[in-house]
Amino acid sequence: MGSNTEGQTVMEVGSDGVAVITIINPPVNSISYDVLNSLIENLKQALHRDDVKALVFTGEKGKFSGGFDINAFRRLQSGRKAEYSRPGYASVEILTDTLEAAHKPSVAAIDGLALGGGLEIALACHARLSTPTAWLGLPELKLGLVPAFGGTQRLPRLVGLTKALEMMLASKQVKGEEAFTLGLVDAIVSPSELVKTARQWALDIAECRRPRVASLYKTDKLEPLGKAKEILKISREQARKQAPNLKHLLVCIDVIEEGIVSGPRAGLWKEVDVFQGVLHSETSKSLIHIFYAEHGTSKVTGVTDIGLVPRRVKKVAILGGGLMGSGIATALILSNYPVILKEVNEKFLQAGIGRVRANLQSQVKKGKMTQENFDKTISLLRGVLDYENFRDVDMVIEAVIENLSLKQQIFVELEKYCPPHCILATNTSTIDLNLIGERTKSQHRIVGAHFFSPAHIMPLLEIVHTKHTSPQVILDLLDVGKKIKKTPVVVGNCTGFAVNRMFFPYSQSAHLLVERGANLYQIDNAITKFGMPMGPFRLSDLVGFGTSLAGRAQFSQSYPERTYISMLMSLLQEDGRAGESTRKGYYLYDDKRKAKPDPEIQKYIEKARNISGASIDPKLEKLQEKDIVEMIFFPVVNEACRVLAEGIAYKAADLDVASVKGMGFPSYRGGLIFWADSLGSKYIHSKLEEWSSKIHGEFFKPCAYLAERAAKGAPLSSPVEQAKARL
Ligand SMILES: C[C@H](O)CC(=O)SCCNC(=O)CCNC(=O)[C@H](O)C(C)(C)COP(=O)(O)OP(=O)(O)OC[C@H]1O[C@@H](n2cnc3c(N)ncnc32)[C@H](O)[C@@H]1OP(=O)(O)O
Numbered sequence: 001m002g003s004n005t006e007g008q009t010v011m012e013v014g015s016d017g018v019a020v021i022t023i024i025n026p027p028v029n030s031i032s033y034d035v036l037n038s039l040i041e042n043l044k045q046a047l048h049r050d051d052v053k054a055l056v057f058t059g060e061k062g063k064f065s066g067g068f069d070i071n072a073f074r075r076l077q078s079g080r081k082a083e084y085s086r087p088g089y090a091s092v093e094i095l096t097d098t099l100e101a102a103h104k105p106s107v108a109a110i111d112g113l114a115l116g117g118g119l120e121i122a123l124a125c126h127a128r129l130s131t132p133t134a135w136l137g138l139p140e141l142k143l144g145l146v147p148a149f150g151g152t153q154r155l156p157r158l159v160g161l162t163k164a165l166e167m168m169l170a171s172k173q174v175k176g177e178e179a180f181t182l183g184l185v186d187a188i189v190s191p192s193e194l195v196k197t198a199r200q201w202a203l204d205i206a207e208c209r210r211p212r213v214a215s216l217y218k219t220d221k222l223e224p225l226g227k228a229k230e231i232l233k234i235s236r237e238q239a240r241k242q243a244p245n246l247k248h249l250l251v252c253i254d255v256i257e258e259g260i261v262s263g264p265r266a267g268l269w270k271e272v273d274v275f276q277g278v279l280h281s282e283t284s285k286s287l288i289h290i291f292y293a294e295h296g297t298s299k300v301t302g303v304t305d306i307g308l309v310p311r312r313v314k315k316v317a318i319l320g321g322g323l324m325g326s327g328i329a330t331a332l333i334l335s336n337y338p339v340i341l342k343e344v345n346e347k348f349l350q351a352g353i354g355r356v357r358a359n360l361q362s363q364v365k366k367g368k369m370t371q372e373n374f375d376k377t378i379s380l381l382r383g384v385l386d387y388e389n390f391r392d393v394d395m396v397i398e399a400v401i402e403n404l405s406l407k408q409q410i411f412v413e414l415e416k417y418c419p420p421h422c423i424l425a426t427n428t429s430t431i432d433l434n435l436i437g438e439r440t441k442s443q444h445r446i447v448g449a450h451f452f453s454p455a456h457i458m459p460l461l462e463i464v465h466t467k468h469t470s471p472q473v474i475l476d477l478l479d480v481g482k483k484i485k486k487t488p489v490v491v492g493n494c495t496g497f498a499v500n501r502m503f504f505p506y507s508q509s510a511h512l513l514v515e516r517g518a519n520l521y522q523i524d525n526a527i528t529k530f531g532m533p534m535g536p537f538r539l540s541d542l543v544g545f546g547t548s549l550a551g552r553a554q555f556s557q558s559y560p561e562r563t564y565i566s567m568l569m570s571l572l573q574e575d576g577r578a579g580e581s582t583r584k585g586y587y588l589y590d591d592k593r594k595a596k597p598d599p600e601i602q603k604y605i606e607k608a609r610n611i612s613g614a615s616i617d618p619k620l621e622k623l624q625e626k627d628i629v630e631m632i633f634f635p636v637v638n639e640a641c642r643v644l645a646e647g648i649a650y651k652a653a654d655l656d657v658a659s660v661k662g663m664g665f666p667s668y669r670g671g672l673i674f675w676a677d678s679l680g681s682k683y684i685h686s687k688l689e690e691w692s693s694k695i696h697g698e699f700f701k702p703c704a705y706l707a708e709r710a711a712k713g714a715p716l717s718s719p720v721e722q723a724k725a726r727l
Pocket residue numbers: 027028030031066067068069070071113115116117118120139140143145146147148149151295296
């Protein structure tokens with residue numbers, strides 16, 4: 001392989017007359033332009049050579065291909081010229097009119113994974129063999145794209161329209177076994193026999209012992225036209241309802257429909273026509289940014305690049321079996337970690353274990369876990385009432401209530417009972433870690449393991465380090481985080497850390513606006529339409545006012561000048577309305593927890609307004625949706641800038657991932673800072689300045705980091721030169 005090339009294919013022609021073309025581009029054998037060019041060259045050669053009767057395509061080291069090289073797409077999105085000047089060159093000219101139309105048959109030998117463009121190459125072959133455990137799918141839509149190598153046409157013809165729509169629109173992958181049942185692959189073969197069997201299969205087709213199928217022209221799996229149109233109509237309606245901000249889903253359905261109504265070649269050409277549009281859309285740029293940002297969170301300077309190896313964590317102890325503790329225990333046992341759960345008395349302990357059981361039971365009910373697996377998983381959990389069993393644990397996660405002196409006492413005990421190598425983690429969501437460990441001599445092994453509720457479901461793990469936390473401890477927690485399938489983001493220590501801190505203005509700006517005349521339910525509506533799972537008021541109801549008010553108290557202590565204190569929540573709480581758990585908060589809740597606006601809320605708003613002395617601003621009474629989104633999120637962006645400036649977050653992309661995974665910020669907007677940069681630092685700064693002078697001085701005041709970037713016209717994501725909290 002040339003030193004400047006990104007992968008290649010190699011061709012080996014056997015004495016049996018089969019040319020085996022192997023894709024080589026580690027780690028996932030993605031199809032870079034170099035791979036594609038080399039594949040085309042080898043394909044043409046094989047078709048030309050007299051000693052070749054048939055072809056087999058496969059991938060090196062047990063992986064067929066992870067799809068087209070996403071990095072190449074990223075380069076095209078940032079202005080690089082397209083490699084092929086002829087539209088449809090790869091899809092129509094090569095895969096369809098050269099490979100699929102060739103007189104020499106081809107077979108794909110699939111192991112590991114065949115995704116996106118990788119699977120599409122296989123679909124253009126005349127047969128596919130797969131190992132039982134390989135993953136096959138067209139996940140392009142997850143990247144804001146549509147399949148571009150003919151997948152929109154061939155997949156429905158192999159597996160039927162309904163299944164193909166599900167696989168493409170939901171980026172659902174299927175395992176080899178299921179692919180065989182669906183008709184996507186022709187046989188299941190063990191990895192050791194795969195290429196050998198594929199060679200023979202290809203010869204069998206060449207010698208007419210097996211059928212030679214061009215999937216593009218298959219029709220037996222397609223529904224009759226009327227039925228197909230009905231399926232597509234329903235699919236469109238669902239896409240519009242479930243993802244109203246995502247246009248590429250509808251584009252994909254249109255392309256599939258074109259093939260069904262006007263024939264597969266017309267469908268192929270439509271696929272070619274729409275691709276440039278989706279590739280250069282903001283949605284695709286954002287989703288590809290998030291793909292890379294997510295991979296980047298586990299690369300931490302000073303931790304993962306200094307030659308350390310993660311130590312094996314064999315046993316974990318959790319303190320506190322409440323909502324968080326039981327969720328964390330569930331996440332750990334689900335990934336086969338033996339866990340001891342400690343509580344203060346038998347009643348609490350049984351309640352905690354009950355919660356873990358209920359979490360697992362709900363997986364059984366949903367058909368995601370067998371009863372046998374349930375029994376095996378729950379057997380990894382042991383309840384205890386004292387520290388005696390802590391003598392051989394490798395990691396402790398404290399998840400008791402947010403009470404500093406209680407946590408300090410617990411850490412003193414932990415230091416006494418746990419072995420010296422044991423990682424001492426806390427799940428606090430706001431309290432300064434230095435204070436928690438103040439009474440110990442173990443500051444180097446104290447770390448934050450901040451899970452988000454419900455901990456066994458929410459994908460983010462915020463790993464908080466102090467100046468004393470050792471890189472080894474951070475690395476170990478990163479490793480555990482990955483093993484329990486969380487996306488870990490490493491951040492520095494401060495009140496609220498990165499995620500809660502940057503989002504603390506989210507609910508406050510909403511309260512500030514409501515006190516000045518904005519409609520509470522319109523705010524939630526606008527924010528939901530923007531793409532958040534729920535607006536700030538509905539979120540406060542879900543979290544519960546007790547927790548929200550406790551969090552606000554912490555913030556107002558640490559950041560008093562910019563904490564907006566509205567009495568609205570406290571007034572509601574005094575009246576027994578503490579959120580969803582009391583069935584009344586900003587909304588009223590029925591038996592099914594469905595939220596309904598409550599006209600009574602106006603009474604409380606007026607009371608809160610009287611207390612704060614705020615007056616109604618006619619402009620805020622008539623806010624447009626765009627204004628609401630900006631007034632709620634620009635203070636969040638402002639706080640995120642402070643988090644970056646102080647070095648609490650390592651890079652802007654980490655905050656993008658944290659906002660998506662921790663707060664539900666829409667991934668198709670690329671995360672908080674990526675979205676902010678799409679609007680421009682200058683614009684955000686000018687808006688905050690304006691609101692600071694007209695509405696509330698301190699709350700909206702742009703921070704120095706934002707002001708400096710706005711003055712230079714620089715993006716907020718450009719690297720910070722001097723961050724304080726580096727390791
Ligand atoms: C023309 C076509 O229609 C268009 C397309 O094909 S679009 C591409 C479609 N393919 C995809 O979306 C697959 C995206 N990748 C994945 O889902 C997962 O990476 C995977 C299932 C392939 C492998 O997962 P896993 O084994 O956990 O490894 P993972 O850590 O994710 O990836 C390993 C490395 O490969 C890279 N990688 C994975 N898929 C890639 C791809 N298609 N292109 C470029 N790089 C890729 C990752 O960025 C990562 O790089 P890093 O080590 O520098 O961080």
